[in-house]
Amino acid sequence: MAEFDIGREADRLAQEMDRAGERARAQFERSGPITGRAQTSDGAIGVEVLPGGKLKSVKLTPYALRSAPEVIARQIVELSNQATRRAGDRMYQTLAPALGDGQLRSMGYEPLPDDEDGYGR
Numbered sequence: 001m002a003e004f005d006i007g008r009e010a011d012r013l014a015q016e017m018d019r020a021g022e023r024a025r026a027q028f029e030r031s032g033p034i035t036g037r038a039q040t041s042d043g044a045i046g047v048e049v050l051p052g053g054k055l056k057s058v059k060l061t062p063y064a065l066r067s068a069p070e071v072i073a074r075q076i077v078e079l080s081n082q083a084t085r086r087a088g089d090r091m092y093q094t095l096a097p098a099l100g101d102g103q104l105r106s107m108g109y110e111p112l113p114d115d116e117d118g119y120g121r
Contacts, residue, residue, distance in 0.1 A: 020098055020099055023097070023098030023099075024095055024098040024099060026098070027094050027095055027097060027098050031090075031094045034050070034051055034087060034090050034091050034094060035048050035049060035050055035051075035056060035083075035087055035090070036048070036049050036051075036082075036083035036084055036085065036086030036087030036088070036089075036090060037049075037083055037086065038079040038080075038082040038083040038086065039059075039079065040064075040075060040079070042063070043061070044060070044061045044063045044064035045058075045059065045060055045061075045064045045072065045075050045076060045079060046058070046059040046079070047059070047076060047079045047080050047083050048083060049080055049083040049084050049087050050087060051084075051087045051088060051090075051091045051109070052084070052087075052108075053080060053081075053083075053084035053087070055080060058076060060072070085112060086112065088108065088109045088110060089109075089110070089111050089112040091104070091109045092104050092109040092110055092111050093111065095109070096111075
């Protein structure tokens with residue numbers, strides 16, 4: 001039975017993590033900023049989020065402001081959720097070659113199903 005050297009295994013894992021980090025950095029440099037976008041079908045309300053769902057921008061046209069505040073708020077929340085899924089998909093697509101499926105899914109980044117609208121990816 002072969003002897004297990006924990007120090008050597010730790011060094012190997014550290015080197016593997018360093019290589020994965022370098023591959024991820026290179027992927028980010030190629031992709032540019034990663035965000036997700038969504039808008040209403042009429043374009044009256046639009047949002048842009050960062051991965052994880054932090055709002056980057058909200059756009060409201062004068063037409064959107066004709067709606068009741070609770071309607072506008074509900075649409076912003078729905079659009080933010082949709083944009084967050086798109087940002088997660090974009091993060092997944094960018095980092096999958098460097099980190100692999102399992103690692104990304106464990107961090108909450110998943111590809112969008114084929115039937116989901118890909119606007120703003």
